[in-house]
Amino acid sequence: MEYILATVITVVVSILAITLQVLFFSPISPNILQLPPTPPSFIPNTHLQGVIKLGEGVLQQPEDVFMDQKGILHTATRDGWIKRLHKNGTLENWKKIHDKDTLLGLIITKNGDLVVCDTEEGLIKVDKDGEVTALATHLNGEKIRFADDVVEASDGSLYFSVASTKFGLHEWHLDILEAKPHGQLLKYDPSTKETTLVLDGLGFANGVDISLDQEFLVICESLKSRCLKYWLKDEKRGKVEIFIDNLPGSPDNIKLAPDGSFWIALLQFTSSNMKFVHSSKVIKHILATFPKLFNQIKGVDKSAMVINVGSDGTIIKRLDDPNGKVVSFVTSVLEFEGNLYLGSLKNNFIGKLPLESVV
Ligand SMILES: *[C@@H]1O[C@H](CO)[C@@H](O)[C@H](O)[C@H]1NC(C)=O
Numbered sequence: 542m543e544y545i546l547a548t549v550i551t552v553v554v555s556i557l558a559i560t561l562q563v564l565f566f567s568p569i570s571p572n573i574l575q576l577p578p579t580p581p582s583f584i585p586n587t588h589l590q591g592v593i594k595l596g597e598g599v600l601q602q603p604e605d606v607f608m609d610q611k612g613i614l615h616t617a618t619r620d621g622w623i624k625r626l627h628k629n630g631t632l633e634n635w636k637k638i639h640d641k642d643t644l645l646g647l648i649i650t651k652n653g654d655l656v657v658c659d660t661e662e663g664l665i666k667v668d669k670d671g672e673v674t675a676l677a678t679h680l681n682g683e684k685i686r687f688a689d690d691v692v693e694a695s696d697g698s699l700y701f702s703v704a705s706t707k708f709g710l711h712e713w714h715l716d717i718l719e720a721k722p723h724g725q726l727l728k729y730d731p732s733t734k735e736t737t738l739v740l741d742g743l744g745f746a747n748g749v750d751i752s753l754d755q756e757f758l759v760i761c762e763s764l765k766s767r768c769l770k771y772w773l774k775d776e777k778r779g780k781v782e783i784f785i786d787n788l789p790g791s792p793d794n795i796k797l798a799p800d801g802s803f804w805i806a807l808l809q810f811t812s813s814n815m816k817f818v819h820s821s822k823v824i825k826h827i828l829a830t831f832p833k834l835f836n837q838i839k840g841v842d843k844s845a846m847v848i849n850v851g852s853d854g855t856i857i858k859r860l861d862d863p864n865g866k867v868v869s870f871v872t873s874v875l876e877f878e879g880n881l882y883l884g885s886l887k888n889n890f891i892g893k894l895p896l897e898s899v900v
């Protein structure tokens with residue numbers, strides 16, 4: 542009898558403790574989120590399973606990829622390196638920035654400098670000789686925390702996204718669970734060395750790129766399954782409209798293709814799980830308290846999808862690895878001389894896919 546009583550008390554106290562922990566010490570104050578409906582005629586293909594693996598085992602989760610004018614592929618890996626892949630297939634450990642896993646989007650500017658987003662330091666420049674300088678570190682006195690992706694406009698200014706002003710890289714799941722728009726688009730002016738706020742209130746601001754005619758910038762909001770168009774020129778300058786919404790996934794990086802269309806990597810959260818998660822604040826509190834549980838159900842590391850979108854915002858092509866057989870958690874897709882190059886936060890290689898194999 543005493544034993545049963547003790548068990549009951551233990552169970553009750555445990556439930557109370559967990560409830561208290563979940564409701565009062567939860568790191569998030571979540572919103573309910575409506576996810577876009579899955580299109581009825583959705584049959585995945587397996588095109589992405591045809592990738593050739595470049596630098597396998599040596600490139601730790603290369604989140605972003607960038608090709609310079611000479612055809613040298615650049616990427617930032619989780620071990621803090623900027624690595625380059627030469628046309629002859631040689632892989633070069635070019636520059637070690639630090640020992641952290643915080644380097645994300647990168648570009649080479651027209652001057653030949655490499656600029657990379659660091660989720661702790663802001664925008665970092667590495668010049669041709671390998672000298673490292675911090676470019677944008679603060680906005681109005683506040684440290685820039687979660688710089689995600691960057692693009693150079695024709696006037697030399699750098700536009701970059703901040704995924705979240707509330708949560709850091711290693712808490713990105715909390716930003717998704719909270720489902721509140723903590724993202725920003727910032728601009729760094731190299732002539733004045735000033736950083737200014739361009740757009741606020743974005744839902745996990747992620748990939749950025751600029752149209753071929755330099756008329757508009759596109760910024761993707763992972764949380765809202767959409768990308769916005771921000772006009773850069775003439776009378777529409779500063780206006781914002783939807784570029785594409787109801788995407789079949791959460792957009793990560795976006796890249797201009799040579800023909801003026803865009804390639805977007807779409808993170809594949811398990812949509813049935815996420816619909817359930819985003820419908821309940823209590824579930825969100827529980828998952829925020831037990832991140833391993835969220836890892837189990839999120840699904841992004843179990844499949845991959847990339848899409849090609851016209852400059853008018855319509856989907857032209859969709860390529861999948863529906864069960865993550867060869868690639869998964871694909872975060873960027875770059876088209877260069879008839880091939881696609883895929884970065885990922887799961888794979889330890891860059892995927893190369895000849896486009897002729899998918900037409
Ligand atoms: C490949 O190209 C790079 C850069 O031009 C060069 O440093 C390297 O020696 C070349 N490797 C081979 C095997 O040809």
Ligand SMILES: [Ca+2]
Pocket residue numbers: 645646689690747748793794872
């Ligand atoms: Ca990104």
